[in-house]
Amino acid sequence: MRATTIHAPREIQVSDVPTPTITAPTDAVIKVTAGCICGSDLWPYRGENDITPGSTIGHECVGVVEEVGAEVVSFKPGDFVIVPFCHSDNTCAHCRAGMQSACVHGGFTLSGQAEYALVTQAEGSLVKTDGMPDASMIPSLLTLSDVMATGWHAAVAAGVRRGGTAVVVGDGAVGLCGVLAAHVMGAEQVIAMSRHEPRQAIARQFGATSIIAERGKEGSAAVMELTGGVGADAVLECVGTDQAMKTAFAIARPGSTVGFVGVPHGVDLPISKMFQKNVGLAGGMAPVRQYLPELLELVQDGTINPGLVFDLTLPLDEVAEGYRAMDERRAIKVLIQP
Amino acid sequence: MRATTIHAPREIQVSDVPTPTITAPTDAVIKVTAGCICGSDLWPYRGENDITPGSTIGHECVGVVEEVGAEVVSFKPGDFVIVPFCHSDNTCAHCRAGMQSACVHGGFTLSGQAEYALVTQAEGSLVKTDGMPDASMIPSLLTLSDVMATGWHAAVAAGVRRGGTAVVVGDGAVGLCGVLAAHVMGAEQVIAMSRHEPRQAIARQFGATSIIAERGKEGSAAVMELTGGVGADAVLECVGTDQAMKTAFAIARPGSTVGFVGVPHGVDLPISKMFQKNVGLAGGMAPVRQYLPELLELVQDGTINPGLVFDLTLPLDEVAEGYRAMDERRAIKVLIQP
Numbered sequence: 254m255r256a257t258t259i260h261a262p263r264e265i266q267v268s269d270v271p272t273p274t275i276t277a278p279t280d281a282v283i284k285v286t287a288g289c290i291c292g293s294d295l296w297p298y299r300g301e302n303d304i305t306p307g308s309t310i311g312h313e314c315v316g317v318v319e320e321v322g323a324e325v326v327s328f329k330p331g332d333f334v335i336v337p338f339c340h341s342d343n344t345c346a347h348c349r350a351g352m353q354s355a356c357v358h359g360g361f362t363l364s365g366q367a368e369y370a371l372v373t374q375a376e377g378s379l380v381k382t383d384g385m386p387d388a389s390m391i392p393s394l395l396t397l398s399d400v401m402a403t404g405w406h407a408a409v410a411a412g413v414r415r416g417g418t419a420v421v422v423g424d425g426a427v428g429l430c431g432v433l434a435a436h437v438m439g440a441e442q443v444i445a446m447s448r449h450e451p452r453q454a455i456a457r458q459f460g461a462t463s464i465i466a467e468r469g470k471e472g473s474a475a476v477m478e479l480t481g482g483v484g485a486d487a488v489l490e491c492v493g494t495d496q497a498m499k500t501a502f503a504i505a506r507p508g509s510t511v512g513f514v515g516v517p518h519g520v521d522l523p524i525s526k527m528f529q530k531n532v533g534l535a536g537g538m539a540p541v542r543q544y545l546p547e548l549l550e551l552v553q554d555g556t557i558n559p560g561l562v563f564d565l566t567l568p569l570d571e572v573a574e575g576y577r578a579m580d581e582r583r584a585i586k587v588l589i590q591p
Numbered sequence: 592m593r594a595t596t597i598h599a600p601r602e603i604q605v606s607d608v609p610t611p612t613i614t615a616p617t618d619a620v621i622k623v624t625a626g627c628i629c630g631s632d633l634w635p636y637r638g639e640n641d642i643t644p645g646s647t648i649g650h651e652c653v654g655v656v657e658e659v660g661a662e663v664v665s666f667k668p669g670d671f672v673i674v675p676f677c678h679s680d681n682t683c684a685h686c687r688a689g690m691q692s693a694c695v696h697g698g699f700t701l702s703g704q705a706e707y708a709l710v711t712q713a714e715g716s717l718v719k720t721d722g723m724p725d726a727s728m729i730p731s732l733l734t735l736s737d738v739m740a741t742g743w744h745a746a747v748a749a750g751v752r753r754g755g756t757a758v759v760v761g762d763g764a765v766g767l768c769g770v771l772a773a774h775v776m777g778a779e780q781v782i783a784m785s786r787h788e789p790r791q792a793i794a795r796q797f798g799a800t801s802i803i804a805e806r807g808k809e810g811s812a813a814v815m816e817l818t819g820g821v822g823a824d825a826v827l828e829c830v831g832t833d834q835a836m837k838t839a840f841a842i843a844r845p846g847s848t849v850g851f852v853g854v855p856h857g858v859d860l861p862i863s864k865m866f867q868k869n870v871g872l873a874g875g876m877a878p879v880r881q882y883l884p885e886l887l888e889l890v891q892d893g894t895i896n897p898g899l900v901f902d903l904t905l906p907l908d909e910v911a912e913g914y915r916a917m918d919e920r921r922a923i924k925v926l927i928q929p
C-alpha cells in the first residue's frame with residue numbers, strides 16, 4: 254500500500270509498504286477514508302524526536318473496516334469507524350477507570366496517513382457511526398480520533414466548570430478544540446491566547462469570549478486584568494513548550510489546575526510556584542476511547558463542528574506539502590485523502 | 592518576651608525580643624499555650640534555606656487571646672484559639688474559593704515557639720474552642736495549626752476516596768497525619784511507607800492497613816504488589832525531596848493524582864512520566880483555615896487524636912534540644928511549652 258514515511262528531519266515521502274494484515278485475533282484492518290497530520294508529528298519532522306528512517310508516520314484516521322480478527326465481534330467489514338490513536342482493550346483496570354491511554358494491552362495507530370491502518374484491540378478501541386456518514390461529516394469525525402478528544406481531555410483535566418473562566422494557551426488545532434470543549438462544558442468566559450487572525454476567527458466560532466494576542470508577561474497581565482486580578486479558574490495548556498507552561502502557571506488562580514495535553518518538550522515545571530499557589534497539573538495522553546461515545550453524539554447531532562480546524566485538504570501524494578504547511582504555520586491542520 | 596531565634600545553621604537560641612503589639616486593627620496578640628517544631632523548620636536549621644541571623648522561628652501554636660485590634664469582633668481576650676500558620680482575611684476571592692493560604696492579605700505566624708505570637712487578620716484566621724480545653728487536648732489542638740491540616744490537605748489534593756487505596760510517602764508527622772486523614776476519609780487500604788518502628792506504630796494507630804519499610808524501587812515494587820499491579824488510587828507525598836516524589840509517581844495509578852505538601856527541595860518532576868501515565872500533581876501550602884472547623888470537630892468529638900505525633904515535650908528553654916532531636920530523627924515532633 255501507499256503510506257507516508259519519514260526518513261530524516263523534514264524528509265517525508267509516500268512509499269510502498271506492506272499492507273497491514275490480521276496477525277492477532279484482536280486486530281482489525283481499516284481502509285482509511287481520511288487521515289491527518291498532528292502537531293506531535295512535527296516533533297520528529299523538526300528533528301526534535303528520534304526517527305527510525307523509513308518508518309510510517311501518522312496516528313489519526315477514520316475509515317471503513319476491511320477485515321477483522323476472530324475475537325472482534327462488534328465490527329464487520331463495511332462498518333465506518335473512528336480509530337482512536339491509542340488502542341485499548343477497554344476491559345483492564347486502567348480502561349475501566351477511564352484511562353484507556355494506559356491500557357495494559359495498548360498500542361498505537363502507526364499508518365494513519367496511508368491507505369490502510371491496523372488497529373490492535375479493535376473490539377475495545379473502535380467506535381462506529383450509524384451507517385455511512387455524509388462526506389461533509391468526515392472532517393469532524395476525523396477529529397475524534399485524536400485532536401478533539403485531546404482538547405476535551407485538557408478541559409476535563411483542568412476541571413472546567415459551568416460558569417467559570419477557562420483560558421486556553423495555544424492556538425493550534427488542539428488549543429482550538431480546547432476552546433470548543435470549554436465552551437460546551439459551560440465555561441462562561443473562554444479566553445483564547447492567539448496571535449493569528451485565522452485561528453482567532455475559529456476560536457470565536459468555537460465559543461471564545463475573548464482573544465488575547467499578547468504572549469509572555471504581557472499575555473499573563475492581560476488575563477489577570479480580564480479575571481479581575483484573580484486568575485483563571487481553569488487553564489488548558491495545549492502546546493507542550495516551557496513558555497506555554499510558564500504562562501499557564503502564571504495565570505492559573507490559586508487552587509486551580511493546569512490541564513496539559515501537549516507532549517512536553519523542554520518543560521521545567523515551576524514547582525515552587527505550584528506549591529505556593531496550590532496550582533496543580535493534570536493531563537497527558539488523552540484516553541480518547543473514554544470520550545468517544547459522548548463526542549460522537551455531539552458531532553452527529555450538530556452541537557459541535559470541530560472539523561473546522563482543517564484548513565487544508567491534500568491527496569496522500571502531497572502529504573509532504575501538508576507537513577511543510579503545518580511546520581510553517583500556513584495551515585492549522587491538514588486532512589489527508591488516501 | 593522570650594522567643595526561639597535562629598542565628599546560623601544549627602544555632603538555635605532563646606532570646607529576649609520585643610513582645611508583639613497591635614499595630615493594625617486586624618491584629619491579635621496570642622499568649623502561646625503550646626508551640627511546636629515543624630519539619631520545614633529543619634530546612635533553615637540544616638542550612639538549606641537562607642537565614643536572617645537573629646530572626647524568630649516557629650509558625651505553629653495555640654493559645655489564649657491577649658489583645659485584639661479594633662476590627663476583631665469575634666474574639667476577645669481570654670478566648671482559646673487555634674492559630675493557622677498562614678493568616679487570611681477569609682473574605683478575598685482566594686479565601687472564598689477555599690485557598691486561604693493564598694489570601695491577598697496573607698501573612699504568617701513568626702514566633703510560634705515563643706511566649707507571644709502576632710496574628711494579622713485575626714478575624715479571618717483564628718478559630719476558637721468551646722471554652723478552655725483540657726490540658727490533654729492541647730497536643731491534638733496544636734496539630735490543627737499546621738501539621739494535621741497539612742496531612743489533610745495532602746489527602747484532599749490526592750483525591751482520596753471512600754473504598755480506594757491511599758499510599759503515604761513519608762513518615763514524618765505530616766505523613767502520619769496524612770495516614771489519619773486518608774483513614775478518616777474512608778480509604779479502604781491505607782499504605783504507609785515507613786522504616787522506623789515507632790512511626791510505624793503510630794501509622795497503625797492512625798489507620799494504616801499496611802506498612803512498607805522498603806524505599807526506592809523495592810518500595811515501589813511492594814506497593815505495586817499490594818495493589819494488584821494497578822498502582823494506588825491516591826498518593827500523598829509528604830516529604831518534599833526528589834526521591835519521595837519519584838516514588839510517588841512510580842506508584843500512582845494512571846489517572847490518579849499525587850497530593851504534595853512537603854516544601855519541595857531539589858525536586859525534578861518527571862513530566863514525561865506524568866504525561867504518559869496521566870498522573871497529576873496537586874497540593875502545596877495547606878489552606879489550614881478551610882479545614883479548621885471540620886478538623887476541630889473531629890478532635891473535640893474524639894474521632895481523631897493527631898496529638899499522638901508529639902513524642903517529646905520540652906520547655907521553651909530547651910528548644911535547641913528539640914531541634915537536635917528532630918534533626919537526628921530521635922523525635923517525630925516536639926511540643927514546646929513557653
